[in-house]
Amino acid sequence: MMDTAEMLKAFSRHRGNAIVVPGRGGRHWVEISDKPNRDVPLGDPAMGGHASFAMGLALAQPGEKIVLFDSDGDVQMGMGILATIAEQQPRNFYHFMLDNKCYATTGGQPVPNALKLAYHDMARACGYPRAYAYDNLETFSINVERILNEPGPVFVWLKVRPEIENKPIGSRSQWRKRSQVQVVMDLKKELGIAS
Amino acid sequence: MALKDGASRPPGRTEGPGPYPALRTYAPRAIAPRSNDEDDAAEDHIVSDVQKAALSPETVLAQMKKNGVTHVVWLPDSETNWLFVLMKADPSLTLVGVNREGLAFSAASGIYAGGKTPLILIQNTGLMESGDSMRGWTMQMEVPVVLMVGYRGWTRHGVNKDTAATYTERFLNAFNINYYLVEEDADAERISTAFAEAKKTKRPVAVLVADEYHGFN
Secondary structure (H helix, E strand, O other), X not given: OEOHHHHHHHHHOOOOOOEEEOHHHHHHHHHHOOOHHHEOOOOOOOOOOHHHHHHHHHHHOOOOOEEXXXXXXXXXXXXXXXXXXXXXXXXXXEEEEEEOOEEHHHOXXXXXXXXXXXXXXXXXXXXXXXXXXXXXXXXXXXXXXXXXXXXXXXXXXXXXXXXXXXXXXXXXXXOOOOXXXXXXXXXXXXXXXXX | OOOOOOOOOOOOOOOOOOOOOOOOOOOOOOOOOOOOOHHHHHHHOOXXXXXXXXXXXXXXXXXXXXXXXXXXXXXXXXXXHHHHHHHHHOOOOEXXXXXXXXXXXXXXXXXXXXXXXXXXXXXXXXXXXXHHHHHHHHHOOOOOOEEEEEOOOOOOOOOOOOHHHHHHHHHHHHOOOOEEEEOOHHHOHHHHHHHHHHXXXXXXXXXXXXXXXXXXX
């Protein structure tokens, strides 16, 4: 099992100029990234939608590499999007999924059938041409560059240690430095898109 | 939606004089504004399904193109079946089919973030399923997007037998989403009005596609 922050550091060495939607890895990624205007840290606008958001971004910007760090809880909530992504076949889309087997932000309750799901097999069954699974940092670090050089859509199942929060939402530390609206405005400016 | 003259019939449909079998040809009747004179009051008491079902898919497609739509994020509904045929044939549109309407809002938000113009095309049933996604991915993120919503169960006489219709406008009102009713081609400019309003207010705006043809009413 990997530490999320260490895994993101390993990824960051091969990021290149990719646009990163850090999803549930956002709190770590904002401390690691050196290209904040190419990051889309949104927190949690509504659970289950990160993959469809990132897919939409990939379809709108086919010339940009889009990397998403999704979560098992989000994927289970919006699992149908795997079929849509596979149908659209965005060659610029890299779908990494952090699997901590629980709802960490609500206290660590298990996601349904957490120990038995094979997410990479589900992605393949939905039509992703390439899907991988990693549960240790060394193997992931060796392979991440190759994965990012393959055509998308690619699905990568990453088994990570849960970072469980038990504090009420209102008393948690706020890691997002920009509002969601500001994040999108900054991205558009970076891409030369008129708002 | 009724096809315009000359359009081909869908596979498996062989009955009826036109593209749509057994198309009703009642005279159109304005629904607003209403005057208060006695004649109108008397007419209002007539329970009638008077409508000329004449919102053509070509008209809707023309409105999409006029307003620069690049991606249609959609889940099929019976009110918009013919529109699908036309959209699919149009090289300027990318169709993004989803299998749960809530996913349409997050997908549209991503398309907007990437600088393109999405349209969400769903039924009222799915709209109600999508409440939190609409809130989080479009309202909170200030995404100016038009929702074209098939108004299942809608009737012109105010008596419906479908709870999908009963709660549609109440649902939109609860979220403070403005909406425009479109019944026929003459109403089509309301679609452009919705686009302009969405852009100005940076919010979702709904177009309710009120098509009585399909027998829900």
